[in-house]
Amino acid sequence: MHLGSYPCNTSVDDLKNAAFQQYRARYCGDFRHEQIWYIVRDEPKWKYTNNVFGASRSSSTVKSSINLDNEEATTRPIGRNAAKEAAKGKAASSSSSSNNRLDEIFEKHIEVNQKSFERYQSSLDNKNVLKEKKLKIKEEKLKTEL
Numbered sequence: 311m312h313l314g315s316y317p318c319n320t321s322v323d324d325l326k327n328a329a330f331q332q333y334r335a336r337y338c339g340d341f342r343h344e345q346i347w348y349i350v351r352d353e354p355k356w357k358y359t360n361n362v363f364g365a366s367r368s369s370s371t372v373k374s375s376i377n378l379d380n381e382e383a384t385t386r387p388i389g390r391n392a393a394k395e396a397a398k399g400k401a402a403s404s405s406s407s408s409n410n411r412l413d414e415i416f417e418k419h420i421e422v423n424q425k426s427f428e429r430y431q432s433s434l435d436n437k438n439v440l441k442e443k444k445l446k447i448k449e450e451k452l453k454t455e456l
Contacts (some may be wrong), residue, residue, distance in 0.1 A: 333341045341347075350356055387397070 330341050
């Protein structure tokens with residue numbers, strides 16, 4: 311029995327009961343998703359015209375229109391692949407920001423070490439100058455003693 315074969319004066323409750331009977335016959339059990347059906351039944355995916363109920367969705371005559379001038383267009387949720395790419399991008403950007411932070415720390419470390427090295431070099435230069443002066447003094451003493 312096909313739901314599209316009922317007369318026009320059949321009530322909604324009669325159609326619902328017939329649909330439940332068909333479901334029970336086909337799947338050997340009661341339809342347990344009636345509350346969900348009431349939520350989704352007005353969605354375009356589940357709308358059918360009178361004679362199209364048994365036809366496949368691809369041959370359905372249900373037409374939908376899209377208003378391209380509508381500025382408040384509904385946005386689609388992000389898909390699985392796009393979510394993965396976004397997560398990779400965030401991980402890469404997080405890694406990039408971590409690398410930037412490490413680069414900053416490394417540069418600062420190099421700068422501090424450079425300053426420290428310069429001070430050390432300066433102290434060595436001063437020591438060398440002092441040693442040279444001491445040597446000159448010793449040489450002068452030796453010359454004067456001779």
